[in-house]
Amino acid sequence: xxxxxxxxxxxxxxxxxxxxxxxxxxxxxxxxxxxxxxxxxxxxxxxxxxxxxxxxxxxxxxxxxxxxxxxxxxxxxxxxxxxxxxxxxxxxxxxxxxxxxxxxxxxxxxxxxxxxxxxxxxxxxxxxxxxxxxxxxxxxxxxxxxxxxxxxxxxxxxxxxxxxxxxxxxxxxxxxxxxxxxxxxxxx
Numbered sequence: 001x002x003x004x005x006x007x008x009x010x011x012x013x014x015x016x017x018x019x020x021x022x023x024x025x026x027x028x029x030x031x032x033x034x035x036x037x038x039x040x041x042x043x044x045x046x047x048x049x050x051x052x053x054x055x056x057x058x059x060x061x062x063x064x065x066x067x068x069x070x071x072x073x074x075x076x077x078x079x080x081x082x083x084x085x086x087x088x089x090x091x092x093x094x095x096x097x098x099x100x101x102x103x104x105x106x107x108x109x110x111x112x113x114x115x116x117x118x119x120x121x122x123x124x125x126x127x128x129x130x131x132x133x134x135x136x137x138x139x140x141x142x143x144x145x146x147x148x149x150x151x152x153x154x155x156x157x158x159x160x161x162x163x164x165x166x167x168x169x170x171x172x173x174x175x176x177x178x179x180x181x182x183x184x185x186x187x188x
Contacts, residue, residue: 079169082128085119086175090164092116123167131166133159133177142166144176148183156184 095112099105120130131142138145138157146163154160159179166177 075170076172078126079174082123082126082167082169082174085123086167089116089119089123092119093165127170128174129168131168131177133162133166133179135159138179138181142168142173142176143179143181145181146178147180149180150185151182152185154182156182158182 092112092115096109096116099109099112133143135154136159138159143159143166149160151160158181159177160182161180162177163180164175164178167174
């Protein structure tokens, strides 16, 4: 009977894990934990890298925006000064027109003409360009309509006369031209 008892113990021992089996299970569990921790750290590193790349892209966009603002500041920085000079040009143009109509001294006309040419030359060097108006189609972006008149010579919605010249600074309106606009032929 002792052999049967021994065999019973052996069969019973199959269901319970041996100490070696427990150690292998613990190692497997530890490896799985380490793999999970590694995967979590890899995901965190990827997330931080993505965040860094977004931040770097935002910084590059910010640099481009600041550089564009600086270029615009340099390009249009003298706008206020030029607005102050425009009334001088207007007064010189009015003086020339009045002296031509009144028949006053030719010397005055020549002097005022030279002054006007110098001043408009300086404005041109600063990229201030007069806007063409008379005979041109009316453009509300560059023209300010002061009056409308019937005209048989000028087509409808075209500029008949210019009261005050308009100017561009590079491609920006510095001041719109004050004009009269044709309404077409008079009813009659």
